Amino acid sequence: MEIALDQRWQTLLAKPGLTDLVLNGASHCYADTGSGLMRTRSSFETDAELTQALIELGFQTGNRIDMSRPISDFTIGRHRFHAALPFGVSTRPLVSIRCHAGKKITLENLVSADMISGSEKDFLVSELANKSNIAVCGATSSGKTTLVGALLAQLSERVICLEQVPELYLEAPAIRLTERVANQEGLGAVSLNQLVIEALRMRPDRLVVGEVRGAEFGVLLQAMNNGHRGTMTTLHVRDLDSLPARLQMLGRLSGLSPELTTELVTSSFDLVLQLDRVDGARRLVEIGRFTGEGYEIQRVRP
Structure with missing residues (x-):
C-alpha cells in the first residue's frame, strides 16, 4: 500500500535538488540541496506536533516508534526517515531524511x-x-x-x-x-x-x-x-x-x-x-x- 505524506512533509520535501533534510525539534530545520545543510523554515509549530507526526508515520509504515521504542527507521517512497523521540534518548524529537532522486541519473x-x-x-x-x-x-x-x-x-x-x-x-x-x-x-x-x-x-x-x-x-x-x-x-x-x-x-x-x-x-x-x-x-x-x-x-x- 502506498503511503501518502501529509502537506507538512510534502512542503519540506518539495525543494528542488533536495538530498537531505534534518529537524532538530520543530523549530530547527536544515536542508541540503547540494551545497551543505542550510537552515530553512519548518512546517511544524511545536515539538509535540512533530513527535505525533513521526508516531503516525511509524504506524503507517509498520515500524513502531513510541515511548517503548523511541528510535526507528522507515522508508516512504524515495525518502528514508531516521527518527528519535524525546522519550529518554533525546530532549527533542529528531528526524533525518535522505531523499533519493527517484529518476535515472547518468x-x-x-x-x-x-x-x-x-x-x-x-x-x-x-x-x-x-x-x-x-x-x-x-x-x-x-x-x-x-x-x-x-x-x-x-x-x-x-x-x-x-x-x-x-x-x-x-x-x-x-x-x-x-x-x-x-x-x-x-x-x-x-x-x-x-x-x-x-x-x-x-x-x-x-x-x-x-x-x-x-x-x-x-x-x-x-x-x-x-x-x-x-x-x-x-x-x-x-x-x-x-x-x-x-x-x-x-x-x-x-x-x-x-x-x-x-x-x-x-x-x-x-x-x-x-x-x-x-x-x-x-x-x-x-x-x-x-x-x-x-x-x-x-x-x-x-
Missing part, C-alpha cells in the same frame, strides 16, 4: 554536475565493459549511491541489487532485494548476508550490494573470487588511506582472519573509487587499484 549528468570529469566518465565506462569489481568509497552523503546508480544506468543486464532500504533507481531487467527486520515477536528477519547467498542462486549478470557493514562482506568476497564479475558495493570510508583498517574490521565481522581478508580483498576488487565533498559539492576525488602487495593502492589518473 554518468553524463555527473559530468554536467562536475562530480566527475569527461575522462573519468570514459574510464568508468571502460571498466564497466571489462566487468571490473568496483568498491565505491566515501563518507556519509558524499555521493556513493549517486555514483553507483549512474554506473548501473549504463547497463542493460540482469543486475541483482541488495540494499538495507531501497535507494538505487533501477530499470528492468535489474531487480532489487531488501533486508527485512524482525517483527515485534522477533521473527521474520532477512539479513543482507542471507540476501547475498540467495542472490547468487538467481543467475545474476552482476551483483550490487548497497553497503557492506558486516557478515555479508565475507560472502561477497567469496562470490567475487568464485568468478562473479562486475560486482559493485559501497564502503563507508573517510579516505583511501583509511580503507585497509575498514576492510580488516569487516573481515573480522565476517569471521575471516586478517591474512585471508587481505588475500581475498586484493584478488577481488579491481577498482576503488573515493568520493568526498569539496567546497560543499560531491566529487570523485581519487581512483585506485590494489597492487597485490598487501593493501597498497596505486592511484590512477584517467
Whole structure:
C-alpha cells in the first residue's frame, strides 16, 4: 500500500535538488540541496506536533516508534526517515531524511554536475565493459549511491541489487532485494548476508550490494573470487588511506582472519573509487587499484 505524506512533509520535501533534510525539534530545520545543510523554515509549530507526526508515520509504515521504542527507521517512497523521540534518548524529537532522486541519473549528468570529469566518465565506462569489481568509497552523503546508480544506468543486464532500504533507481531487467527486520515477536528477519547467498542462486549478470557493514562482506568476497564479475558495493570510508583498517574490521565481522581478508580483498576488487565533498559539492576525488602487495593502492589518473 502506498503511503501518502501529509502537506507538512510534502512542503519540506518539495525543494528542488533536495538530498537531505534534518529537524532538530520543530523549530530547527536544515536542508541540503547540494551545497551543505542550510537552515530553512519548518512546517511544524511545536515539538509535540512533530513527535505525533513521526508516531503516525511509524504506524503507517509498520515500524513502531513510541515511548517503548523511541528510535526507528522507515522508508516512504524515495525518502528514508531516521527518527528519535524525546522519550529518554533525546530532549527533542529528531528526524533525518535522505531523499533519493527517484529518476535515472547518468554518468553524463555527473559530468554536467562536475562530480566527475569527461575522462573519468570514459574510464568508468571502460571498466564497466571489462566487468571490473568496483568498491565505491566515501563518507556519509558524499555521493556513493549517486555514483553507483549512474554506473548501473549504463547497463542493460540482469543486475541483482541488495540494499538495507531501497535507494538505487533501477530499470528492468535489474531487480532489487531488501533486508527485512524482525517483527515485534522477533521473527521474520532477512539479513543482507542471507540476501547475498540467495542472490547468487538467481543467475545474476552482476551483483550490487548497497553497503557492506558486516557478515555479508565475507560472502561477497567469496562470490567475487568464485568468478562473479562486475560486482559493485559501497564502503563507508573517510579516505583511501583509511580503507585497509575498514576492510580488516569487516573481515573480522565476517569471521575471516586478517591474512585471508587481505588475500581475498586484493584478488577481488579491481577498482576503488573515493568520493568526498569539496567546497560543499560531491566529487570523485581519487581512483585506485590494489597492487597485490598487501593493501597498497596505486592511484590512477584517467
